[in-house]
Structure formats: structure tokens, C-alpha cells
Amino acid sequence: MLRGLDISDMLIIERLELNFQSGLNVLTGETGAGKSILLDSLGFVLGWRGRADLVRQGAAQGEVTAWFDMPEGHPAFAVLEEAGLPSGDELILRRINTADGRKTAWVNDRRCSGDVLRALSETLVELHGQHDDRGLLNPRGHRTILDAFGSLDAKRAKLRKAWSEMARTRKALDAATKAQEEIRAEEEFLRYAVAELDKLNPEEGEEAALDIKRRTMQGAEKIRADVVNAYEAMGQSGAEAQMADAFRWLDGAAARAEGALEEPMAALNRAMVELDSAMEGVVSAIEAMSFDPYELEETEERLFAIRGLARKHDVQPDELAGFADTLRGKLNALDAGEAEQAQLKADVKAAEAAYDAAATALTEARKKAAAKLDKAVSAELAPLKMERAVFATLITDEAEGPEGRDAVSFTVATNPGAPAGPLNKIASGGELSRFLLALKVCLTQGQSGLTLIFDEIDRGVGGATADAVGRRLAAIAEEGQVLVVTHSPQVAALGAHHWRVAKSVTKGMTTTDVVPLDHDERVDEVARMVSGDTITEAAREAARALLSA
Template identity: 50%
Template sequence: MLLSLTIRDVVLIERLDLAFPAHLSVLTGETGAGKSILLDALGLALGMRAESGLVRRGAQQAIVAAEFDIGPGHAARAILTEQGIDAEDTLVLRRVLGADGRSRGFVNDQPVGVGLLKQLGDTLVEIQGQFEQRGLMDPANHRTLLDAFAGARDMGDAVRTAWQAWRGARDAREAAKAARTKAAADEEYLRHALSELDALKPQPGEETLLAEQRARLMHSAQVAEAMTAAAQELAGERGADHALNVAARALERVRDKAGGVLDGAIAALERALVETEEARAALDQAMRDHERDGDLESVEERLFNLRALARKHGVAVDGLADLRDDIARRLGMLEDGEAGLKRLAKDEAEARARYTAAAERLTRLRQGAAQKLDRAVQAELAPLKLDRARFSTTIAPLAPDDWGADGAERVAFEVATNPGAAPGPMTKIASGGELSRFLLALKVVLARVSSVPTIVFDEVDSGIGGAVAAAVGERLARLGQELQVLVVTHSPQVAARGRHHWRVAKNQAKDTTVTRVESLDEAERREEIARMLSGASITEEARAAAQSLLAAGAA
């Protein structure tokens, strides 16, 4: 719900801080006092269109901040998480509008685009009567509202799941069909490419091994000469191992006479003999491997053939083996492609049938809920002086190509204001005053399933009075039991129903005019309602009538 609204330098408002309670709050005041400025200011914070004319004359910028309490399951939290903004218990939307018409948005003091303010605002406040095509007036919301009234959440989820499965099966079949068509067009090329790859039999990692082998073979003579020389130095009568053995035997003969002085040298010689033997064995193995390396010409031929084939297909040499498997798979699609397509078509048909069944169940639920909604709204219309009007929920089937995750029909709330007239969209059929009352009746019926916790009505009582105004006030108060409701009104019957009452007035000085907003106590409320009843000259009769209205509203 809306907790507070802070306004700085908006039109006639220099500085204003308002705290909003729950239930029904009313704003009253003489025409031109500036009540609409409050809604303009709130609209700024909610991301609505900004104009430089909203900046107070002489000020550099206008600032509006709206603070909201958002519960654990509020839709705004998901939007904040998606944007990487920490969701706290309270949410502050702030808009700064410069005199040049440029504006900046902030969410919890983090700079954001104005579009995000509007996206969040749509989950927080619904303004009826001033901004068209929002909330209940937006046909795009009607299907969602009907589903909420019908309690169709689980069934709607089932339809969305079935739709995604059907779409996935359809995409898989179409992708397989396109791949098979392309494979058929490229069959001759694919078979030639597979033949080349099979003839060469490339192996992963082969390029590195061949490159290393080629490097060795390019210096084969030098390497062989060095290995031979090393082997000769290690072996033979004048070799290293012969010398080490002679030295070790000489020391061993006098070891017992040296008193342990030669033990370290003898141990080192023994280790050297072992290391020398290991070196000779490793060198022998290297010489045998060198002999098996093959000839440079054949190694270079294979390496260059692999690299040429890789360039031809635009892949790395190590990717040739995978390319071969992919080409074989594509050719396999031609051989078993028809059977595979039939399997995928069967999967798609089954997924479509599951979606159709789920969508039909949702349609029946919507149809039943639409009848209940129409009866409930119709019952609210007569007391609102709309007894000749008719409200209807239209459920129109969509063409199969237009079916989607939300089902197979379009939902629209329509009205007819005269008997026998064809129903049509509320915004086109109803006048301003009628539209507000239609929306009020609909909102009262949908209050318990509303996803938006705060609703603002701008002069919902336009053009009515007496018993009809009293009926409007009674319904607004009832709506206030479920939601936070703010009403701009000229009707004393509506004003008397409020839990909280503000009066909007102008202060005119020599050079300036400033709008102020005052919170009224009970005595001040009675005076304000009496003024609304009798005009500038307040009579005792008007005060008595105001007291009567207040008493009826409190009952």
C-alpha cells in the first residue's frame, strides 16, 4: 500500500508531505484548488508521462517520491530481483523533473529508467478516471482479471506448461524437417566429404603428435649422432660405467682400514652406477623410438593433408573427427529421416492434443466465471443509477494460429448503456461519469482477487448526487475494507464515508499562489462536508445534515 507521498515544486505545490492510512481516504476542495495536481504528482512517481509545465514557476526542478509497503508475495519484488535491486520491506519510487522537461527515475535511491518506474507502478497503484487504458480499462488485463476471479491459477499454469511442451515438440519437428531437407540438397557433397574423411581417418590430438614427430625428424641426423656418441661414452672398456666400477672396487679394498671415512664416497659411486645404468637404458629406448619415427616425407604428407582438409571445411584439425560424425549423422537422417519425422510429428500431435484439452478445460472455467462475474457486477449497477445498463464479459475464440500460453480465447469486459444497444468497450461506450461507476462496480466485485493494493478514483461521483452518491460512497467504503482506496470527490455523501479526510485549498499571496493540503479532524470534517452541501455560506441546517452523513458513514 501507499505509505507516503513527498512533493516538491510541482505546479502550485511548493512543499508537501502526506502520510496515507489504510482503507478509504478522501480529498475534497473547491474546483481549481489543486486536487488534480496531487494525482499528477503521484503519476510522476509511477512513471507516467512528464511535462516541463509540472515544474513550479521559478523552480529548477520538481521532485516527487512515493513510498510503498510491499509484502513478501508482492509482484514488485520479482521485478526488483530481475533488475538486481534488493527488495526491502518498503519501496521508494522517486522522479526528478527538470524545468527543461528532462526527468530521472530512482528506485530505493538507485538510478533507473522511467520505464522501470512505470512497470513497478503498475503493480502498486491503479488510477481510474484520469489516465485511460490502465488497470481495468486495459483489455490486455481482462483475461488475467477473469482468471483471478475464477481461481484459475493452477489450470492456467497447466495450459502454459502444455503450450510450452507443444511449442517445443513443434520446433523439434520443424528443425528436423529443415535439417533433412538441407541434407537431401547436400547429399552428394556430404557423401564425398565423408569419403574423404574416412580415407584420412583423423584422430583427436593427432596434429600435435605429428608436429612434434616432424620436428624430431627434421633434425634426425643430429639427434641420431648425439645419441650414438652418448651411448659410446657410457659403454665399453673406457665407458663411464667401467670407470665407476673400477673406482668403487678400489675403495672397497681399503674400506675396513679407512675407519668409515670412505663410506660416503662408496655409497655415491653405487648410486652413480645405478643412475648410469638407467641413463643407458633410457638412451637405448630413445634410439629404438627414433628408428620407428618413420620418414620425414610421410609424416609431413599426413600433417599437411590433415591441415588442408581442415581448412577446406573451416574447422580445426582436432575438429575433423567430430565433423565426420556430424556428416554421418546428417546422412543417416536421409536413410532413417522419414521414420524420424513421423515420430516427431506424432510427438507434436500428442502435445497439441494435451494443450487443446487443457485449454478447453480453462475455457469452460472462464465461461462459468464470466456468468458469475456478469451477475455480480450487474447487481452493483442499479444502485449506481446504471439500472438500464448491461455489463458483459465477452469470451471470443481465437484462430488456432493465435493460440498461446494464456489459452485459446480473447476476453473483454464490455458494456451497453441503453437497452437493445450492442455492447462495446467501456472506454468507447460509457461517458466519463458512467465509466467511473462501471469501474467502481467491477472493482468492488474483483476486490478480493486484486493484485494491485492501492486504487485511486478521480471524481468517481461526477454528475450524480443524492441516493446514487450515497451508493457510490457505500461501495467505496466496502472496497476500502479490501484495498487502500483514495478518492478525489465533490460529493458530501462520498466524503462522509472516508476513514481519513484531506482538504485541498489555495493560498493566494501578492505574487504567488500555493496549494496546501490539510488533514481534517472530526469537527473540521463536519465543516467541510457542510460547505460541500450548502456552498460558501454554511448554515446550521447544513452542519446538521453533515453530522447525519458522518454518523451514517460511521455506522
């Protein structure tokens, strides 16, 4: 609830402090006195987009401060928490506009953006008037208004949950389908590649082992002939035979050599033993170097095949086995994907059915709420001298979404048989005011703590109709707070609190002032509204009658 407004150097307001109360607060004054400036100033501190030239001429900056009561559970607390701003049982908004157009805002003495102010304003104040596009005249908000009137929050929440689930399952199915299409596009390659890899069946480390074996066989082929020649040179047709002949000759001569040949014969015997050992080693080497020429060819063929596949698939030879598993996994996914897609399609179908059921239920609930709202508004129109007018909530189909598949718009026909049309297109100024008031009366029933502002909503009506307008404003104010800018004495007389807006010129400077009125002052102000500039005693009597009614 708006408790106060402090304005400095805004347009023709030099300094002004207002303290508002619950109930019906009326602001009156002559045309041009500055009543709209109060609303411009309030809109400025609430972050609403409006006129740019707000700073009073000659001032360096203009400043507006507004403070609100904050009952427990007020929706503004959620905005403050999200913005990281302090909160309490009072909310203070302050905003400055410099002469060069720069704007700075504070919430509870913390700097904030205009976006935060606007988010807070949505929870604090509602402005209604003939030219207001923020409230009831904006068709984009009619669905939300109808849902609030019908208490359809639970059905909307269920529908949004169904929409999210439907979107999730559709997204999952699209992703799975895309993945399947990508795999299927290379299915022929995958099957050929896997078959080729399975046929070769490469093992980790095999390429290095084959390379060593190949080089060993290639080297053995080159040296084996020399080793065989060496063996033959040491064998029975070579050194071994000659050493044996030498030993026999020495042995035959040893008896006559008086011991001179014993040492040479011993050395020759040792040499024969070593030669025999060498020959055994050479035989082993020759055996190790013996291989089937076809084995070298087979080794080379497998080595080259492994390396060729590695180059073909741009992987290391040791990675071929793992690569084959990867390709095989894709093929398995292709086969398993069909079953997965079938399940996902079933999930989508179930989610779509759930959404359809929730959307249908919400549509039916909206139709019932619309019929109830139409009946309630029609009942309010009769006392406002519009008993022949027709108010209808039109529900039409639109593309499905998280809020359903219903487009909602408030339509009116001002006379029987006349075509119905949008609220802000068909009704004249006075009629529109009464339609808006009747609608607002119906929408605010059961609500409390609201701050509603009506800007000359009684324009174009008078007499009993104006009295009916005032009584409905007073009825709305019983559960909250209403500020109304009015030129109607009938409306002004019904206010619980009354301020007069007046303009004066001092030393060539025009300023606006707003003063609270006591009972006698209210009599004179209502009398002025009845009779004009010259207040007669008859006008005062009429004013007293209105105030006592």
C-alpha cells in the first residue's frame, strides 16, 4: 500500500510531500492544475516509461521518493530477493533525473536498475484510465486476468508442467532421430569397415612385433651364407681336420722329442675343444637363422595390411582394435536405436496426450470462468446506466504453448444488435470508463492490499451515473487503497481522504501544490466542482448533501 510520495523539482512541482491512507483517496482540482504531474512523478519513481522532460526548469535535478507498506507474503519480496536487495516491512523507492537526462534509482538505499523498479511496480500499483495500455485495455493480458478471476493457477501450473514434459520428449526424440540418421548415412561404410577389421583382427602391440620379426628375418637372410661358410671353414674339410692331422703328427713324434712336444700338444688339444664349442654355437645360430621364405612374405603382408588400415582410418596401428570396437558400437546403436526410438515415440505420444488433456481442461475452465465474469460484469453495468450494453469474454483457438491454446479478449457491444469488438475500440470515453470500472470491481472481489490508481475514469459521465462510479470505487477501496483523479463532485464526495491540487504563479514561476482538505474545505471544493469558479450557497448545500449521502 502506498503510504507517501515526496517530490522535488519535477515539472512545476518545487517541493511536495503527500501521505496517503487506505480507502478511497481523491485528488481534485481545476484542469491544468497539475494532477497528471503527480501520476507522472509516481510513474517515474516506479520505473514506468513516460515523458523525458521531467526536471523543473532551472533545477539541476528532479527527485521522487515513494514508500510502501509491505505486509507478510507480498509478491514484491520475491522481486527483491531475486535482485539481491534488502527487504523489510517498509519499501522505499527513490529515483533522480538530472537535467541532462541521466536517471539513477535506489531501493531501500541500494542502487538498482529501471528494470528492477518496473518489476516491483507490477506488484505494487495498478494504473487504470481511458488511455492506459498497461492494464485492462491491453489484450495481451486478458488471458492472465481471466485465469486470475477463475482461480486457475493450479490448472495453469499442471499445463505448464505437461508442456515442459512434451517439449522434453520431443527434443529427446528429435535428437535420437538425428543420431540415427547420421549413423544410417554411414551404415554401409560401418559394416564394410567392421568386416574388414574383423577379418584382419589386429591386436594391440602386434605391429611392433611383426616389424621386429620382419627385420630379423631380413637380416638373417643376408648373414646366414657367411655363417655357413665360417662353419664349413671350421668343419671336417677345414680347420677341424687340419688340427686333427697336426695332433696325430705331433703325437707320433712325441716319443722321440724328449718331452719337448707335450706343451704344444696340450695347447692344440685345448684349441680343438674351443673349436668344437665354437662350431656348436655356429650350428645353433644357423638353425635360428633358418626360416621359410614364405613366412617372411606373410609377415610383411600382415604388417603392411595393419599399417594400411591404420592410415585409412587415420589412427595408430595399436588403436585399430579399439577403433573396431567403436565402429561396432555404432552399429549396435543403430540396431538398438530403433527400439529406443519406438520408446521415445511412445513417450511423446503420452506427453502429447497429457498436454491435450490439461489444455482441454483449462479451456473448459476458462469458458466457465468467462461465463461467470460476463455475468458479473453485466450485473455491474446496470447501475452504471449501461444495462443495454453487452460485455463478452471471447475465447478463440491459437497455437499451443505453455499457457494453453486459447486466445482471450474482452469484447463489448454498447447497444443491442450492434457488433461486438475489442474493449478499447468500440466504447466511447465515458462508456469505456464504466466498462473498465465494472470489470475492475469484479476482478478485485476477495483481494486485499491493492493500490489502484484511476486517472479520470469518470470522464464523460455525470449525475446518477457518476454517483454509481464513485460508489464502485469506494467498494473497491474497502479492501485496499484507491487513488482517483476526478472532476466529478459525486465521486469526490465519496472519498475517505481528499486532496486539492492547485496551481499558482509567484515571481513569474508556476508551481503546483497539493493540500489535504478538512470537512469545510471539502464542502467548498465539492461546491466548486458543482458550480464552477463562483461558489454559491446553493452549491455548498448541494456539496453538503453529496458529502452526507
